Amino acid sequence: MASTAHLDTFARDRLPPPEQWPELLFNEDTQYPPRMNCALELVERHVREGRGARVAIRYEQDGARHAVTYAELAALSNRIAHVLTGDMKLVPGNRVLLRGPNNLMMAASWLAVVKAGLIAVPTMPLLRAKELKQVIDRAQVGAALCDARLRDELDANLAPGGAQHCPGLAQVRYFNGSGADALEAAIAGKPDAYAACDTAADDICLIAFTSGTTGQPKGTVHFHRDVIAMCDLFPRHVLKPGPDDIFCGTPPLAFTFGLGGMLCFPLRAGASTVLAERLTPESLLALIQSWRATIVFTAPTFYRQMAALAPGYDIASLKKSVSAGEALPDATRQSWKAATGIEMTDGIGGTEMMHIFISSAGADVRPGAIGKVVPGYVARIVDEAMQPVPPGTVGRLAVRGPTGCRYLDDPRQAAYVKDGWNLPGDTFMADADGYYFYQARSDDMIVSAGYNIAGPEVESALMRHAAVAECGVVGMADAERGQVVAAYVVLRPGVPAGEDTRAALQAYVKAEIAPYKYPRRVIFVDALPRTETGKLQRFRLRQMAEQQAAADGGAGQP
Template structure:
């Protein structure tokens, strides 16, 4: 196994990439986090193509007839998915003329063609740059410039913003075109190009540490960063959380809402099921109601979505047959205890909470079943280590709130970004979260490190106030931040979205303040309350607190 802090020119395996842009723009070796491969299943060979392991191996083992992907129009077997992936790989390396190491921007909703396109890019020895469907032209232009994108595979329905983006490369191919598309456009579609390609493609002989994925952060700070991941990283996340905590099995059917362009969705709705030979359900534009309906229709066993969806699904759950559902995973933002309790009361299921990061690729702290402790995210997933650091970077013991620090088989490697120095400290990845650890090694979320409100000398975590507010019957959603105040330094300010049938008023604001005082320590109550029609969120559902602070 390579030493993680060796210089890329000397310590990394011989790359298969003709285009060395991605490797050339890795952080300086001294700025890498410490990488650990403590589990036997993490001892990967030096030559590794993750898609060959995830897909080709299953078909070669006689599993080609098993269902891999289900969707509104039908299903694809493992063998059919492999054929589509291989045909797309031929298009990329043939008609599109791409060479190994080139970056391919991918743009599409959760559907089989988007899944096949992502896998094809990796299998062909290229670098995937997935993007959220709701990104605008300016944002897409910034990503294409940062990653020096060479080509684009884009769903036809997302054409407008992409075509308006600055710096669009010459090589752009559309897929999932409408049935009434004109003949010339149809002939140039990805599907038409695929039809003229061979049905088998030999996976590129990539190094385990060749970069295969550049994932951009979802922008909770307003300035996205490109995070670079290796072929072995893709397998590592499959061999940690889903193996040790989720305990996913061959007979599972995965379902959920996070986009495949978001690492939470890429893992939970594509990579994890493939790793164990399970099935995934890929559906577009889900609502709480349609997700519940789909769980019942497809007899899903594992659900991945954000706390917001679980909170909205809980009061509706009784109207659907959820008897197939065995596990529900929450990540993407802090899980309020009130949401966890409401979901368990509605379904009987104990929520599997988890914290991950785009920089780490997926979940690294979690707990399931009897290991769940109310209010705690969980313990480090086997394969990872975690501790709490104080402001000076020193580890602290139980009962102290500080900076969460993590290390394991994956870690932060920003694409040409000075913020690498902020994220990695003495080999640890600093996730930007304030946590507290108890004497038993459980980790309790307190806030983002820049979300801690200090008011009159008291440290107040916004999510704790949010959890209290969410217990009031009038509150649908809320976001709590610190507001500058001359007397107290900061005061707690709550931005509240009301449920239908409730009207904003000074009387209701006062009622909410008194309610919070009855739930948690009175000094934590929101001294200012603003009623909003909706909260600002990223496409992945994360609350954008920086926008609340700017209001």
Template structure:
């Protein structure tokens, strides 16, 4: 590890022991041959200005239905002003942790860049988190400072209230933005110089702690270095997305989610492209944004594309060239539906917070039906058994992956579960074909064993989605005395279709006719909505809970 440029050594001191790290593939790869000292924010902004792209539009957004924009040079200046506020008004020094809380807007993006320039360790958080969840993060990362959108102030204020159950003793100071108060971050930034000398950080200084959703227990803090921010840009971004300065991106994932941080901020900034930031997008408004702003690439979850497919005929979409799906498995039925509606072959990908971004994907021209793709250049993957031994191609097993980035949990014994024998084990079940294409089966804990058969819930969901009555669905295993487990499907119907026993039987027969008969759902429940995370992931554990209580 390089000599740190940080004053506060908390993050480095709470990295796992190096013998618990995965193997990092950094040598002999010019894509990730970075200098020992680098600051990711300087590379994302300053490098583009030096290339002569300072007048390129970096970010765009709508404000009271009026189009607004900021250039690279203006964003660099604004982030410098915010950096001064962090140092002068909040008294922060490099290595301090700062919680960032806000939707996808200018100040959230600029604050993240500013924090990196100061050498702070950023901890972005999902806008919908409650005070009790924020407290867990604040305490785990011993976070001293926070900046927050004024519209989300309430839950954070609870964490600063000594009388509240969610009070965090670590959090000492907070500023709010998108607020006209004289002491707001916005107002204070306006008084500061637009010049700021970025911290001389090491490439392997921690700059980001990205917390997992915590749906299976306490959230895990994934620690990423300044070089990791560039790695996601120079692997998946460079080889699969191939953005250019002429591109304009938009999407739904929050900047607090590394899918959104990469796709909607870092990837476009790395090449001098533009990002359109939006809050509360719906399938309809996403399509409106594409036409209004001339979007060339979108980022969202499979369910969004499925819903947009039925609306595309109302829009031109002349500018749209690429659509990126991640966050959860893309059903083949959704891929086919979207292509039939839009003419665009989806870029699918699987990644994870632990790895910072996507490590398996394919360019549209290299798509193979049913497969997510091959490993992104710079990464390696294999499918292994429970003893970490590679299984024959075509055999179901656990995915093991390694590359230039990898899992380093913040002071967490679960490090040894995720990293074994130098490989990252994301918890996904896959098969691989002879050409290295990887076919997703399920999360390891979502495999359903019924009468001795191993059944992947997502495979059955994909089959059901091909039925003309099905809008969305989720399939889980529920206990059964005779078979161990049976499959239960929770189904949202399309408009014009009505739930009854005849339709349930029709759907069961449809699965029997289009998949192995033992994979049909023996129980079907029609519902109005499905439990999803803020990033669009189906919460199958919630469906399992529902099944146990119904």
């Protein structure tokens, strides 16, 4: 590791021991100098090279449209950096909690934090005080920048004597508000120029907490070079954006999928991004139409709903669509393509790996496959002994590249990294041509009467039925079979949730895939449990299945 610029070495001191790190691989795309600051690479580089007048961020507020240039974004983030290190007297290595939806001040605050050599700890807007306390305590956060509209839950962490009080959280500034503690008031009159911290490429700039599909978030530690590496691999080789592209989408900046797609990818390319809060499928289509966006990032749930609505909007400007965050059902891919003519770019990544490492686009898409390994990464399918398996064999996905898992002081590091390989927890199959086919999360494999059944395969079959709006499939305990396949189904409006519909869905799945995979339990629900990023929370479905099995005495339907 290079000589650190951090005076506060809390996070650096709590990196995993070297023997638990993944092996890191670098190529011509990811050879970086020993010292770099990713905020300068993303914004100031364009100003320095004469592109300061180009638009970086677009947004709408109070009915008016706004465009912020690279030069203006640099100046805004510089003024915030002056507040952080001048008024708040933070020093390199201090952790700063960021809390806000996708808007200009949230983006500028992230850039300011890393520019100042501090460590950004972004949090999802919907987190409650108890969840914020977990993050604050684990990362030993001493300061926060928060959207004023989200202050209530954070304020609970500031209240002395309260159940969620975090005594270490000493300073907070609120943006998009007013009053003595408003960030806008603090930056007024601050210089537009700022001498960025001379950080090492391997200085920590981000602690990203996992989005909580397991219910137990983990802090993943990333370096300045990791941020730039995620911009120089998947976007460069698969997405291939240009400076005239306009990005848009739904993933929050607090989620690495959103940090890349909504901010870092467009900035690295000298392009622009449209930041918007609280999007719906309808308003996202309207945004694409209004801003003439060319690239969209969102989850399969949105694409499924947008496909039915797309004919009502002029989205001819849209050229590329990226799906990630959860398995993409083929039915959703095909309905989106039929509605828009766009071949979906599917991808698998993860908070631990920073962003997407397997994906294909356009003519390289193969039916049923997520894609090939993104150049700069290597992957293989391994058995329980970490030995490679032949093509066509189902096993565990193992990945290496310039980014990798480094949990903040967490014993689960030893389970994620083995023999220098990252194990994201996914079951895959690879063919002889190097295409990777997702089967399930490793803990989503259902073993029923000796058969291995991948929940997402059953979901994909159910999704092809006209009555199904969305569904989630998990294993349910069963005295006779060990487990049975249980499907939690949200029906389309007007479809009756009765025994006839249940039987019809079961018969349909039997005809679509191997009959032993059909859902012996079909439970109709009004909605599925999802994270703020739209990812299905299977652990909650498993909890529901456990409760149902206990109530039934472990007896599945025949």
